[in-house]
Amino acid sequence: MRLFVIAGEISGDRLGGALMSGLNLLAPGIAYDGIGGAEMQAQGLSSRFAMEELSVMGIAEILPKYRHLKRRIAETAAAVAETAPDALITIDSPDFCLRVAALARAQGYRGPVIHYVAPSVWAWRPGRAAKMAKMVDHVLALLPFEPPYMEEAGMSCDFVGHPVVSEARASTSEGAAFRQRHSIDADAPVVLCLPGSRRSEVSRLAPRFDEALIRVRDRIPELRVVIPTVPGVARMVRDMTRRWPTAPIVVEDAGEKRAAFAASDLSLAASGTVSLELAANGVPMVIAYDMAPLSRWLIGMLLKTDTVTLVNLVSETRAVPEFLGANCRPGPIAAALQDLLEDPAQRAAQADAMAQTMIRLGQGGAPPGLRAAQSVLDVLQRRG
Structure with missing residues (x-):
């Protein structure tokens, strides 16, 4: 053959x-x-x-x-x-x-x-x-x-x-070791920040994600931010976050990224397949995305669904909050992160949706x- x-x-x-x-x-x-x-x-x-x-x-x-x-x-x-x-x-x-x-x-x-x-x-x-x-x-x-x-x-x-069901995941002990390596207190909340893997995405989303996370840190000073990234935009991410009051932890190594997922309590991520990676690792999420005005208008005209987050679509729920286009603003994003961190019911609903998503994608x-x-x-x- x-x-x-x-x-x-x-x-x-x-x-x-x-x-x-x-x-x-x-x-x-x-x-x-x-x-x-x-x-x-x-x-x-x-x-x-x-x-x-x-x-x-x-x-x-x-x-x-x-x-x-x-x-x-x-x-x-x-x-x-x-x-x-x-x-x-x-x-x-x-x-x-x-x-x-x-x-x-x-x-x-x-x-x-x-x-x-x-x-x-x-x-x-x-x-x-x-x-x-x-x-x-x-x-x-x-x-x-x-x-x-x-x-x-x-x-x-x-x-x-979906290949996400077969990808390696870090254990709880590896997540704890990540916190130790980066001097994160065991009880400090950790948020993953995932503003995309393309330069255009990072340049458009990172400033808004930054502002949203600053607002959350104003209320929770012990909050730590981890940014898993790829080599093509790693320098750009580091340059854009130099002004942050508490420097984020930027990781590129694949093993360190997996450990970061296991160490995190919630996430703020660009829309895309990363939502499935977060679901596979059981990390509660808020999804946000925006694009150039013309592209935003065209996609808005053609879009046939009321959500683009794959966890919502596959689980047939709307458990994951998303902020798209004109709604991709720091204030509402920060409020959603705060709610997710403080509301056990929201986290439980997401946990159920994420588990259902993995089963429907072929896990097991x-x-x-x-x-x-x-x-x-x-x-x-x-x-x-």
């Missing part, structure tokens, strides 16, 4: 690595071709070029590389058409992956196209599913409510579980990578 697998960024490489690990367990001897990073390469992929060439986001970043990316799309599609694999598996990165699939189809590829990570059509732009169905046969979904949307558009779809079942692998093999079996 020969599979052509494409991932365009680190998160996709993780999904691809877990998928390929599952495939190697269930169907040893698969020959892999395509594009991926270290985790996919560790499972047997020889990447045609460095995955990092595709890891660009935003118009400002893409425009200077447009011709190069267009050439890589053409090269990759030609390779798929020429090698005629048993399946083409594309992982997230739709701007690259789905263009490759469409072009490969146009050049004669007739095997199944399987896309890993469904587009968020339940939230906005439902037409994307219909467009995707023109070149995709089957979807591997991360969220349990996504298959009906994909099937309605004409694709088969399996919910395979087969690992998502293995479920995804079985879904791929089922598609190939149906296709003969």
Whole structure:
């Protein structure tokens, strides 16, 4: 069996690595071709070029590389058409992956196209599913409510579980050790501050998060703030927090980040999949987000749900308070943090919602990578 697998960024490489690990367990001897990073390469992929060439986001970043990316799309599609694999598996990165699939189809590829990570059509732009169905046969979904949307558009779809349920989590003792390392009193409240992983997010959200946390610290002087971040924005985060009366603890190491989650009492986070990471670690949260005025207006016009927080959506509750767009203001955010810290009933409601979310995302079942692998093999079996 020969599979052509494409991932365009680190998160996709993780999904691809877990998928390929599952495939190697269930169907040893698969020959892999395509594009991926270290985790996919560790499972047997020889990447045609460095995955990092595709890891660009935003118009400002893409425009200077447009011709190069267009050439890589053409090269990759030609390779798929020429090698005629048993399946083409594309992982997230739709701007690259789905263009490759469409072009490969146009050049004669007739095997199944399987896309890993469904587009968020339940939230906005439902037409994307219909467009995707023109070149995709089957979807591997991360969220349990996504298959009906994909099937309605004409694709088969399996919910395979979210990778967050398989990620390592720190123990209570590791959380206590984190507090000791950073001289945090055992009874001092600790809040995680997560203003995003992109420079545009951090520059827009960090000042508001800063002001909200200052207001909470005015009432609770012993409050300590921990900011888990990534290398690309770590210096920016440190520069922006130099004026804080009590310096936050900024951590980049993956193990130290896990320990920080275990050491924390609550969190203030940008909207996104980080809410699932917080839920997996049982950290109560307040979610906030904003964007440029034009983007805010467009998203507001297209948004189909009354919440964007995944914990709220998956648990079918509204236990997590969120402050989006014009509501992303320090005063209301600070008040919500204060309420969450002081109200046991709110924390209990969130704990129930977070536990329900993890169960519905696949916690306690087969690992998502293995479920995804079985879904791929089922598609190939149906296709003969």
